[in-house]
Amino acid sequence: MMDAATIHDRFRERGFIVDEAFATALQIMLALEKPLLIEGPAGVGKTESAKVLAEVLGTDVIRLQCYEGLDAMAALYEWNYPRQMLHARLSEAEGSSLEEREAYMFSDKFLLKRPLLDAITRDRSPVLLIDEVDRADEAFEAFLLEVLAEWQVTIPELGTIRARHTPHVILTSNRTRELSDALRRRCLFVWLPYPSLRQEIEILHARVPGLSDRLAQQIAQVMEALRSLPLQKAPGVAESLDWALALISLHREHLDAPTLERTLGCVLKVHEDRGVMQAHHAALDPILGDVPANPESGGYRLDTDFGIGSVSAPRR
Amino acid sequence: MYPFASLPENLAAFCEALRQEHGFRIGPGELQDAARVLDVVDLANERAIRHALRPILAGTLDDVAVFDAAFTRFFFPAPAGVPQDQLPSTRREPGTDPDGRETDATHARHAPSSGADADEATGLSGGPMTPIESTGDALEEAAIFAPSNYSALDANASDAPELPRIEQAWCDAARVFVRRLHLGVSRRWRPASRGRRFDLRRTLRAGLQTGGEALSARWLRRPRHAPRIVLLVDGSRSMSAYAQTALTVAVALASATLRVEVFTFSTRLQRVTVDVRRAAVGELRRLDRLHHAWAGGTAIGACLRDFLRRFGERMVGRDTVVMIASDGLDVGVPDMLRDAMRELHRRSAGVVWLNPLLETEGYEPTAVGMSAALPYVTTFTSINDQAGLARLSRLVHLRR
Numbered sequence: 001m002m003d004a005a006t007i008h009d010r011f012r013e014r015g016f017i018v019d020e021a022f023a024t025a026l027q028i029m030l031a032l033e034k035p036l037l038i039e040g041p042a043g044v045g046k047t048e049s050a051k052v053l054a055e056v057l058g059t060d061v062i063r064l065q066c067y068e069g070l071d072a073m074a075a076l077y078e079w080n081y082p083r084q085m086l087h088a089r090l091s092e093a094e095g096s097s098l099e100e101r102e103a104y105m106f107s108d109k110f111l112l113k114r115p116l117l118d119a120i121t122r123d124r125s126p127v128l129l130i131d132e133v134d135r136a137d138e139a140f141e142a143f144l145l146e147v148l149a150e151w152q153v154t155i156p157e158l159g160t161i162r163a164r165h166t167p168h169v170i171l172t173s174n175r176t177r178e179l180s181d182a183l184r185r186r187c188l189f190v191w192l193p194y195p196s197l198r199q200e201i202e203i204l205h206a207r208v209p210g211l212s213d214r215l216a217q218q219i220a221q222v223m224e225a226l227r228s229l230p231l232q233k234a235p236g237v238a239e240s241l242d243w244a245l246a247l248i249s250l251h252r253e254h255l256d257a258p259t260l261e262r263t264l265g266c267v268l269k270v271h272e273d274r275g276v277m278q279a280h281h282a283a284l285d286p287i288l289g290d291v292p293a294n295p296e297s298g299g300y301r302l303d304t305d306f307g308i309g310s311v312s313a314p315r316r
Numbered sequence: 317m318y319p320f321a322s323l324p325e326n327l328a329a330f331c332e333a334l335r336q337e338h339g340f341r342i343g344p345g346e347l348q349d350a351a352r353v354l355d356v357v358d359l360a361n362e363r364a365i366r367h368a369l370r371p372i373l374a375g376t377l378d379d380v381a382v383f384d385a386a387f388t389r390f391f392f393p394a395p396a397g398v399p400q401d402q403l404p405s406t407r408r409e410p411g412t413d414p415d416g417r418e419t420d421a422t423h424a425r426h427a428p429s430s431g432a433d434a435d436e437a438t439g440l441s442g443g444p445m446t447p448i449e450s451t452g453d454a455l456e457e458a459a460i461f462a463p464s465n466y467s468a469l470d471a472n473a474s475d476a477p478e479l480p481r482i483e484q485a486w487c488d489a490a491r492v493f494v495r496r497l498h499l500g501v502s503r504r505w506r507p508a509s510r511g512r513r514f515d516l517r518r519t520l521r522a523g524l525q526t527g528g529e530a531l532s533a534r535w536l537r538r539p540r541h542a543p544r545i546v547l548l549v550d551g552s553r554s555m556s557a558y559a560q561t562a563l564t565v566a567v568a569l570a571s572a573t574l575r576v577e578v579f580t581f582s583t584r585l586q587r588v589t590v591d592v593r594r595a596a597v598g599e600l601r602r603l604d605r606l607h608h609a610w611a612g613g614t615a616i617g618a619c620l621r622d623f624l625r626r627f628g629e630r631m632v633g634r635d636t637v638v639m640i641a642s643d644g645l646d647v648g649v650p651d652m653l654r655d656a657m658r659e660l661h662r663r664s665a666g667v668v669w670l671n672p673l674l675e676t677e678g679y680e681p682t683a684v685g686m687s688a689a690l691p692y693v694t695t696f697t698s699i700n701d702q703a704g705l706a707r708l709s710r711l712v713h714l715r716r
Contacts, residue, residue: 004357004364024357024367031356032349032372039377069503073517081516137504175630181341181375188371191380230625232659 003027007056015206016045016052017199025190026053035148035169037133037184040192043236046172047131049192053168054127061127062167064115066136072143076153078112106157117153120163128167133183134176141183148186195237197224203237208244218255219244221287223267229280231273242266257288324351330390334373338382346372362391477551477610478602479595480564482571489702490568496709499541499635499665511537543637543665543714544575548623550642551580551610558672561700562641563592565670568705570596577631581619584608587627616646616685617653624659632663637714641670646685654688661692666714674698 002010004023011018018026026049029036038046054061064075084105091101113121119128133141147153151163171187173179195203200220204211219240227234243266252259268274277284331347334340349372357368366387374383507518518534526532547569549562566578570592578592579585586609595601603610620640624632632638638660646653661667669689673679675698681690690696695712699705 004367020363021367021370024364025371028353028356028368028371032352034349036371067503069505071504079517081520085520137502176633177630184375185341185343185345189375189380190371191377 002030002056010056011049011052012206014052014055016048017195017203017206018049019195019199022049022190022192025188029170029188030168032188033166033168035171035187037171037173037179037187037189038192039173039175039189041194041234041236042174043238044192044194045237046192047129050127050129050131050170050172053170057125057127057168059124059126059168060122061129062115062119062122063129063131065131066133066140068135068137070136070140072140074114075116075140075143076114076147077117077155078114079106079157080110080112084110111155111158116147117161119167120151120153120165121161122165122167125165126167128169130169130171132174133171134173134179138180141180145182145186194227194234197221200224200237200240204240204244207241208248210248211244212253214254215247215252216244218287219247222255222260222284225283225287226267226277229276229283231268231276232270233268233273235267235269239267239269255288260284260288323354327351327354330387331373333390334383334386338379338386340373340379341375342373477559477563477606478600479567479591480560481595481598481600482564482567485702486564486568486705487571489706490565490572492706493709494543494545494569494572497543497637497712497714499543499714501538502541504539505536506539508535508537511535513537541635542573542575544577544631544633544635545569545573545637545639546577546631546664547579547639547641548620549578549580550582550614550616550640551606551612552582552614552645553611554614554645555641555643555672556611558641558643558700561672562670565641565699565705566592567595577627579623579627580606580609581616581623582609582612583615583619585619585622585626586610613647614642614645615648616640616642616644616689617648617650617656620656620660621652624656628659628663632660634663634665636664637666637668637712638664639668639670641672643671643673644669644681644683644686644689646683648685650684650688653685654692657689657692661694666694666712667692668695668697668708668712669693671696671698672700675700 004020004027007023007026008018008020011023025036038049040046050063051061087105087110088101094101096104115128119126130144133144136144148169151166152160154160171183194200197220200223201216204216204219208216223235223240243263246263246266247255247259250259250263264274264277268277327350328347331340331342331350335342350369353368353372354365357364359365366384369387370380370383374380505513507515513536515534515536519530519532522532522534523530547562547566549559549566551559555562566576566588569576570578570589574593576592577587577589579587579589580603586606588603588606591601591603657667671681671686673681674696681687681696694714695708697708697711699708
C-alpha cells in the first residue's frame with residue numbers, strides 16, 4: 001500500500017509533479033478500488049497522470065478514448081465475423097462434429113477484445129483510462145456505469161466473464177457537458193487545477209532538462225499572468241513545456257518581448273487571444289522588464305549573459 | 317471538543333452537515349467509503365484527512381469549492397489560535413462563520429438554482445484545492461462584481477414572474493420546432509429497418525432463425541443529431557410585455573426536449589432551467605429570487621459575457637442553438653456585446669435573436685447594442701404565437 005508521500009515521490013521520479021491533494025486522491029483510489037474522475041482545464045496532465053500511475057504500479061495502461069458515437073461494441077468486444085465465415089467455409093470438409101465446430105467458432109480466437117473487456121481479463125490489474133468521457137453521449141455513459149458497477153460482461157455465446165482483477169480506473173473530463181449524477185456517485189472526484197507558480201517551475205525542471213532557472217521562472221510567471229487574463233483558450237502545462245522546448249531550441253537564455261512575440265504560437269492558440277494579451281501588456285511587462293528589449297539578442301551571448309541565470313545543470 | 321465522542325459519529329454528523337447546509341449528495345455508500353478511508357490515512361494529519369475526504373464527499377466542482385470552508389467550520393469552529401472549547405453546533409444558520417464573517421462560498425450555494433454558479437469563483441482562480449485561499453478568492457470575486465449589482469432601474473422583488481402553464485398547442489409547436497432543427501447526422505450507427513450500411517453481425521444473428529442461412533438483411537443508419545438549445549430571456553423592464561411570451565416558449569421547449577437550458581438576465585444572469593423543467597411537467601412555479609436577473613435595467617453584453625465565462629464551455633457547442641429573446645436596448649458598452657456575440661456565433665450552430673420590436677411598424681435595428689450584435693445573428697425575427705414557433709424552424713439556418 002502506497003501512501004501519498006510515496007506516490008508523490010514515485011511520480012516525481014517520472015517527471016510528474018503531483019500536489020498533496022491529488023496524491024491523496026490517488027492513494028485512496030487505490031485503497032478503496034473505486035474509479036477516479038479527474039476534471040480540470042485542458043492541458044494540466046489528466047491523461048498523463050494515468051500513464052504515470054501505470055508506470056508506478058508496473059502495469060499496463062489500457063486507454064478507451066471516448067468520442068461521439070462510441071458504442072458498446074467498440075468499447076467491449078466484437079466477434080470477428082469475416083474470420084468466422086471464412087473458417088466455416090474452409091472447415092466444411094472436415095469431419096468434426098457440429099458441436100465441436102461451434103465451440104471452436106465462438107472461442108477466444110474469434111473474439112476481438114475492446115478496451116473494457118481487455119481490462120477485466122488481464123492477469124494483473126491494469127490502469128484503465130477512460131479519456132474525455134464527456135465526449136461520449138449519455139447512452140454510453142449509462143452503459144459505462146453498468147460495467148463500472150459490476151465488473152462483468154456477458155457475451156451470449158461464451159457466458160458471463162467476471163473480472164479476475166479489478167482495474168484501476170481513471171476517467172477524465174473536460175467539462176464540455178455535464179456528467180450525470182449517477183456516474184459522479186460511482187467515482188471519487190478530484191479537480192486538477194493549473195499548477196501554482198512553484199509547482200510549474202518544478203514541472204519545467206523535471207520535464208525539460210537543461211532549462212535555466214531564470215528561464216523556468218520567467219515561463220512560469222508569464223503563464224500565471226496569461227491564465228489570469230480573459231483568454232478564450234488559456235494555455236495549459238503542455239503549452240509551457242512546448243514553449244520551454246522551443247526556447248531551448250532557439251538557444252534563448254531568458255525571455256524578452258521580441259522572443260515572446262516570435263514564439264507566441266506555442267502558447268496562444270486563438271488569434272483573438274493575441275489581442276487580449278496586447279491589451280493587458282502591463283501584466284507581462286514586469287516579468288520581461290528586467291532585461292532590456294533587444295531585437296537582435298538571438299543565441300547565447302557570453303559577454304552579457306554569463307550571470308547566474310545561464311548556469312544550469314541538467315536535472316534528473 | 318466535537319459533538320460526539322467517537323470518530324464514526326463525528327464523521328456521520330459532518331456528512332449530515334454537508335447535506336443540510338450545502339446540499340451535498342452523500343449517501344450511505346459515500347459515508348462508508350469515508351469511514352474506510354480514515355483507516356488508510358494518517359489521522360494525526362489534518363491536511364491528509366481533508367485531501368482524503370474531499371474526493372469522496374465532494375462530487376462536483378461546486379462541492380469542492382465549499383468543502384474546505386465547511387470542514388474548517390465543522391471541526392475547527394473557533395478562530396485559529398483560540399483553544400477549541402466550544403462545541404460546533406451542527407445546525408448553524410447557513411452562511412455565517414462563528415466569528416460572524418459571512419462566508420461567500422456558502423452563500424453562493426444557497427442562491428436559487430445555483431447548480432453550477434459557484435464554479436467560476438474556483439474554476440478560474442484555480443484555488444479550490446488550497447483551503448484558505450479559496451474563500452479569499454470568492455470574496456474578491458464578489459467585490460469585482462459588486463458594481464454591476466446596482467442599476468439605476470433596480471429590481472423590485474414583488475413582481476416575480478410566474479411561469480405559465482402551457483397549452484398543448486405550444487407543446488406541439490415546440491416539438492415541431494425541435495424536430496425540424498437540422499443539425500446533420502450523428503457519427504453513431506443505429507440498427508434500423510432501412511439504412512445505409514449493411515449490418516453483418518445482426519444479419520448473421522438473425523440467420524439463426526432461418527437455419528443458418530442469412531435470408532433477412534439487417535441495416536444500420538446514422539441517427540440525426542439532437543440539437544441542444546440555450547434560451548436567454550431578457551427580463552428587463554422594457555421587455556415586460558414580451559418576457560411572458562418568451563417564458564412560455566421556454567416552458568414549451570422544455571416540454572419538447574430535455575436538452576434545453578434557460579437563463580434570464582437583466583443586470584445579472586440567472587439560470588432558471590430547473591424551474592422551467594418543473595413548469596414543463598405541469599407544476600406551478602414562480603420565479604422568485606431572481607434578484608437582478610429580472611425587471612431591472614439591461615446589460616446584455618455583460619450578461620452574455622458572464623454566461624460564456626461560466627457556462628459557455630459546457631453548454632455551447634457545435635450542436636447548440638442559442639436563442640436570445642431581447643429588444644436589444646443595451647445600456648452597456650457595445651464592444652462588450654459585440655465580442656460576446658462574436659464568441660457565441662463562433663462556438664454555436666446558430667444564434668437566433670427574437671426581438672419583439674420587429675412587430676412594430678417601421679422598426680429598424682439601429683440601436684447601438686442591436687446594430688453591434690446584428691452581424692453575428694443567424695436569424696433575426698420575432699414570435700408571439702404557436703404558429704410562429706413552429707415556423708421559426710424554417711427560418712433558422714444552422715451551420716453544419
